[in-house]
Amino acid sequence: MEWIKDGNLDFLNKRKVEAKEEAQKSVASIIAAVKSDGDEALKNYTKQFDGIDLDSIRVTEEAMHEAASRVPEQVLKAIKQAASNIRAFHEKQVPKSWTETVKEGVVLGQKVTALDSVGVYVPGGTACYPSSVLMGAIPALVAGVKRVVLVSPPQKNGWIADGVLAAALEIGVHEIDQVGGAQAIAALAYGTESIKPVDKIVGPGNLYVMLAKKHVFGDVAIDSLAGPSEIAVVADETADASWIAADLLSQAEHDRLSMPILVTTSEAFGIKVEKEVEKQLQELPRVEIASASVYKQGKIILAADGHEAAAVINRIAPEHLELATRDPHEIFDLIHNAGAIFLGKYSSEPVGDYFAGPNHIIPTNGSARYASPLGVESFIKHSSIIEYSDEALQANGQAIAAFARFEGLEGHARAVEKRMKGAVIHG
Amino acid sequence: MEWIKDGNLDFLNKRKVEAKEEAQKSVASIIAAVKSDGDEALKNYTKQFDGIDLDSIRVTEEAMHEAASRVPEQVLKAIKQAASNIRAFHEKQVPKSWTETVKEGVVLGQKVTALDSVGVYVPGGTACYPSSVLMGAIPALVAGVKRVVLVSPPQKNGWIADGVLAAALEIGVHEIDQVGGAQAIAALAYGTESIKPVDKIVGPGNLYVMLAKKHVFGDVAIDSLAGPSEIAVVADETADASWIAADLLSQAEHDRLSMPILVTTSEAFGIKVEKEVEKQLQELPRVEIASASVYKQGKIILAADGHEAAAVINRIAPEHLELATRDPHEIFDLIHNAGAIFLGKYSSEPVGDYFAGPNHIIPTNGSARYASPLGVESFIKHSSIIEYSDEALQANGQAIAAFARFEGLEGHARAVEKRMKGAVIHG
Structure with a gap:
C-alpha cells in the first residue's frame, strides 16, 4: 500500500476513469439500434455480448419459483x-405532503408523489447479487412506485442467477427482463416490444452501463453515475489491526479499481494493518482482484490528530467510512462528506452491505461531496402548491406586477393586474 | 391554437429539442479550452459570444452597490x-439529521449536511432576471452552503444587469462572475484562476448551457436539464376566459418554444379563451415571441370530465399547472405529475414566478414525471449511519456472512466472522 505522510492528496485528482471515445461511440450505436429495432436488437446484443440465445426476454413466474427453490x-x-x-x-x-396557511389567504405547500415506474439494473455475468435487488427495489416499493422492473444480464448458463430471482420473489417484484449492458438501459429509457419505458433508471453497472445512463439522462432520470468504490477507515491503536485489514480487503475484493484507505494517527498501527492485509490477502479466493486493488490503489495516510483525519476524509468523500477510534463520535461530528458511516469497531462495512438497513448503493468516487445513498427520496418527487385568495392577490398584486415589468415580462404583469380591482392596465 | 378533441396526445413525443451534433462538438471544445486555458479562454469566449472585452471576471462590491442604486x-x-x-x-x-436505536445495540440514522459550494447560472444577454438569482441562490443559502457563486453573461453595455446584482446584494451573495454560456459551466466544474470549482451547478440557460451541464455531469452535480417550459390550465366555464388567456400568454411570452395548454370540459369556454388569447396577444410587447408560442405550440384539449382532465395533465406533467375550475381541489387530488400547482382563479402563475415563495426553477418538458422544483434538498446530501454493538454483531453475524458468501464475496464474510466469538474462519 502507498504511504502518505505529508498530507498530499493529489491521488484524488486521478481517481476518475475516463471513458474512451470508442466506448462512447459504441454505447451511442447500441442505444440507436435498440431505439429502432427494439427486442430484436436486445436479442442480438445478448447473443453478441453474453453469448446467449434468448427465447424470451421476460423471466417467467415459474422460472422465478424454480430458482428460489x-x-x-x-x-x-x-x-x-x-x-x-x-x-x-x-x-x-x-416524506409527507403538507400545506400551510402562511398568511391570511395564502396557502403554500408540497404534494409528494411516487414516480410511476422505475428500472433497477442488477449487475450479472459471473456475479450473483441478490443484495442489489433488495437495495435497488425496496426503496422504490416503499416510495409507492407502482411498476418496478429489474433488468440483469443472463449468466453463462442462460439464466439470471437464482439468488437474484429469489430476492425479487421475496420482495414481490415480478417484471424481470434478462438483458444487461447499454442495451438494457436503452430499453428502459425508450421501450421495446417487451419492455415498456420507465421514468427513472437506478443501480450500478459496468462502464458501458454508466455511459448509457449518462447518454439517456434528460430523457429519463437516473441515479448517480457509479465509479470505482472506496472504503476509508479511520482507526487508531485501540482498534484490532486484523479486523481493520479484513475490512479493507472486503472492499478490495470487489474490483481492481476499488480503493481501500486507512487513515491513522499511529504509524505503528498502520504498519501492523499493512502486514495483516498482506497476510490475509493471500488467503482470499479473489486474491488476484484484491491484490490489484491493494497494491495499486491502497493508501495508508498518516494524520496528526482527529481533526486532520476528518479533514482528509472530507476531501476523499468516501463511499464507505469506518470510524474505529477510541471515540468515534468525536470524529463523526467533524465529517460532512461520506456516503455511509460505520461507527465503532463492531460496525464492519459488510454489516451495511447486506443487512443493517441503510442502502448499499452509495455515491462513489468522491461524489458523496454532493450526493446521497439511494433512498425513498430517489423515487418520489414533489409539486409545489400555491393558493392565493382574492384578498391576498389584491394585497400583493402591485409588487408582483412591478417585479415582472422590471424583468421585461409585461404579459406576466398583466395576468396579475387583470385580477386586480381598479388596476390600471398598461400597454 | 391547436384543438385536440380525440384525446390524442402524440404531440408530447415531439416536445424534446434534439441538440445538433455540431452544438455538442462546439460545447465539448469550449469545455476543453476552459480546462486548459482557464481565464484566458473565458475572456476569449466572452469577446466572441457576448462581444465584450472583460477586464476582470469578478464583479466588484462597488459595482454591485452602484447597480443596486x-x-x-x-x-x-x-x-x-x-x-x-x-x-x-x-x-x-x-431536513434534519436523525439517529434511532432500532433494536438493542443497533443504531441507525442519517446525517444531513450541506454541499460545500454551488454555482448558480443566471441567464443574461438581453434579459434581466433578478428572480432567477433569488430562486437559485436562496435555497442554497437556507441549506447552509458556505460558498454560493453566481455566473451570468454580461449585457451589451459590458455589465451584468443592475437588477441581478441588486438581488444578489439583497440576499448576501458576493461572488459574482460575469461569464455565461458553456464556458461558465466549464469554469464552475473545473475551475480557472478566477473561479474555484464548485460541487454542484444549478439554474436554467440556453441550449449550450444545457449541453455543457450534461457534459460535466458526473464530475460535478447538476440540477435537471431545462428545456422548453409549459403552462397547463384546467378551467371550466366558471373561470374568466380573459384571465386564463392572460395566464397562457404569460408563459407564451417567455420563449418561442414555450407551450401554453388549456384543458377544458367546455368547448364553448375553449373558444372564448382562444379568442381572448388572440386579442390580448396583439397588445403584448413581446408579441412576436408569444405568437410563435401560441400558434405553433399552443393547445386546447377537450376532456370529458375532471378525471379525464387529470389524466391528460398527468401525461403532460407540466412545469406549471393552474386549476381554475368550480372545485379545484377535486382535480388536485388526482394530479401526480406537475411541477407547481396553482389552485383557484386568483392563483395566477406569475404569483409563483416571483413572489409566493415556492421555487420557479421547476422541471420542464415533462420531467415533472420524475423531478421536483429546485429546493433545499437540491443543496444537501445525507450520510447513512450504522452502529452495531458487539452483541448485535454476534446476533446477526452468521446471517450476514452466509449472505456474503453466497454472493461469492468471501472477504466480506471473513470481515464479519473475525469479530465473532468462536466462529470458524473458512478458507
Missing part, C-alpha cells in the same frame, strides 16, 4: 431478514 | 419581499 434455506432466511431491515429503514425516509 | 425603489421593495417569502418557504424544507 435452488437457493439454500439459510441464505433465503438471510435475504428475508435483510429485506425486512431494509424496508424498516427506508420507511423512515418517506 | 439604479434600481427603482418599488422594485427593490418587491425583491426584498419576494426574497423574504422565498426564504420562509424554503426554510420549511430543511
